[in-house]
Amino acid sequence: MWAPIAAADEIVARLSYHWAPKHHSAIYSQEFADRVNARGEGKIRIETFPSGQLFGIREIMGALTSGSVQLGGVVGTVSFPPVNRNYNVEALPGVFEDFGHLRKFFRETEVGQEVWNDVLNRTRTKFLAYNPTGPFMTFTSQRPLTSTESYEGLKARYLSGVERPRWTALGADAVSMPTGEVYTALQNGMIDTFATVPSAIKAYSWWDHVKYAELPHQFYADSFIMANQAWFDGLPEDVQQLLIEVGEEISEESTASIMEFSDKVLEEFVAMGGQVNTLSEEAQAEFERINREEVFPGLSEMIDPEVLDAALEFSSQ
Template identity: 50%
Template sequence: MPSWKSYDFTGFTTGGGQTMFKELKIGRHGITLGLAIAMTGLGIMTAVSGAQAQEITARLSFHWGPKHPAAIQAFEFAKRVNERAAGKIKIDVFPAGQLFGIREIMGAIAAGSVEMGGTVGIVSFPRIDKNYNVTAIPGYFSSFENQRGFFENTPEGKKVWDNIMAKAGITVIAYDPVGPMATFSARDNLDTVDSLKGLKARVLTKPDRTRWSALQVGKMVSLPTREVYAGLQSGMVDTVTTVPGAIKGYSWWEYLRSAQLPYQAFADAYIMANASWFNGLPDDVRKIMNEVGAEISKEATDSIMAASDAIIDEFAKRGAKVTTLTGSELAKMKKLEREVMEPGYAKLVDADVFAALKRYTGR
């Protein structure tokens, strides 16, 4: 896996323009795109002709900070494509939410306000098809590959995936998982299930609310990624469920003192493109991008668990207390997940999809 230290991030043009994206509304009749205006320095995305001789310029936007494992892979994707397709396409990278945040990027790609983006599935996809929430149910999937198999190899899962791609008008170029989910807190210790009671927990998704409610936290605060650091700094929140890469990549660990394992779920993410734009590229350019995408998918997936474990070890070396629930405490958590959380999660998806999940995972 490439190290962030090896990159000269200034080499990726970020431009001087401003982009305003109002909203992406998804209703019962499908997607209604809100106003997307690309202003000075960014331009309006136009169809790409196979006969174009001049170099194509494309933007890749993501919210991850440069040290985040997913950002490192996204930079590597752009670097390889730029090298192999020299003179044909140039990808300019906009990291750390310079253009769009974690909640805005899907709408921006769909609207054509940016050609490509890094999206986190559990944040972006349920607004298009609620059934993607199956990925947030703890204890069902055993790995990223196992989770992806549900959408590739079951009729119900494939229907969900195809629906998301079609409604949003997007296509996946590469898998770029952000990591397994764990709980981190500013409290000194999270060594029991009851130690989670009374916390001020950050919420990002609907499944977050289901889990925190079952654990009887004291307060839930909805915060996008870019506001979590300030939230921890001010004491607005003191606990987050997130991937290890986030606590290092956004420096949240400056205010966090403890972690609770085992990992709860697998947060998959993707390098995606506006489908109309991508399909309009010259065949040779698409071929290069797909080849690089396949490489990054394998490398990112193969390395993310080890990278996440390494960050947990680094967190402990900084003085944090890391607890892996075992024995009676683990049994207590599993009982809560099965008897209290699972019925709540089931309400977030269609009955046939939940039944398919149980069949697929043997539960």
Template identity: 50%
Template sequence: MVSFPPINKNFNVASYPGLFSSYEQQRNFFKESDAGSKIWDDLTTKSNSKLIMYNPVGPVMTFSSARELTGVDVMKGLKARALLKSERPMWDAFEANTVSLPTGEVYTALQTGMIDTINSPPGSIEAYSWWEYLNYAQKPYQYFADAYIMANKDWFDSLPADLQELVMEVGAEVGELATNTILDAGESTLTKFVERGGIVTTLSGAEKAKFDAMMTEKVMPAMADMFDKDVLLAAEAYAKK
């Protein structure tokens, strides 16, 4: 198990809210762009690893039991669970209260009212029964939580060429299947969420512009120690292509 941000802090750009619009775009930033590939090459060199396949956790969005998530202003005062360090600047900008909780304690925290809002892949609210207490959701997805099956590079390089090719071929196929499955499962959960009476709001127009402005003016400066500014600018430029 390798955690990438401790190896290269610039990998944190992957969890910058609202940056990438899909897994494909996020992955291609690290494969195709100069800034992204430099980060990826540094990670794999220092960890002596090779990517075999993607095994995504799921795209992350906001869910709440407090009120309909119609825009930026309604976030003030929410009691949010912050899973990642990179989530806190956004909640601070919203003027929400944050609590750090392991996944196993989220259900009880929702039940008791310790928290009323979480960022989560849709599938998790069903799998952990959190949707018993969550009635409102907000899109677009904030970031695309990814995971990777890596191989020791020395071991991989020691394999015969035909076996290396087979491993990579199967990895690509299974990774694509895993990605499509997690996306489909998330949308299926949201359909069931709405059928249960849940309300999903998609930020657009003036509210989306307000969110984007908040990210630029408040969140980006607060995350300055998490990644280099030029990396974020490169990622933003790539995402707009």
């Protein structure tokens, strides 16, 4: 697929991601490219294409697999389930405590490893860095979200199919919609609610149209910087090592800063007149009941029962 690379030639690679420049994941995607370019000057140069200039959130995985682009920013809950549906366990509400807990499941349990390795093998991609999107929470323009009843009749956008059973269980009308259409849909009233990470409401200016947010976080959306495996294998060994080393640095720094970054965005949201409501213990218990009795069973066609059981058992330990 890839032509041989002469040792004396500078390698030029394209890094495509859908995040807007102010998004936390976009900031660290650019930082990844900047560090590689500085340390690999004369050997490799990465050109970045943010805001879906090359490929959108639902297109990047296919582009990496086909070799249409060398590097990409990938959101796990969007790109991985079409390859292996069991990756949907990431988005189970209330199951994983944080990013470390989530990653431990995929890297250290037999079931999780099988899912993770299957995704990489089938897509012919190379993992380079963790670049988390953030903690998911719900935002709406309609009313404070303080109970399960608050969701009745809301028009909720969903990005991945795993979100839909929860909206249905809570009595909201679910509408499938890519990232690029959300602002206009909020503007014209097609939707009034969505679950996303705090970084997104700032990066895409969605906070122009929403007034209320709900805590605690539902799940932790991990994202990655990935490479086409054939392209990576064809690189000189020192360039491969450079990408791996910078990837490790970005993984640590992006993960360490994501929660603080998210909290600061919420502070800005409140300063603009927004309202963040934390559920009472009684309300949280009701959400947990609905998850157990309606949401998790509704995911039976999206997650194999043994994988769902393994994730719930892992969470309870």
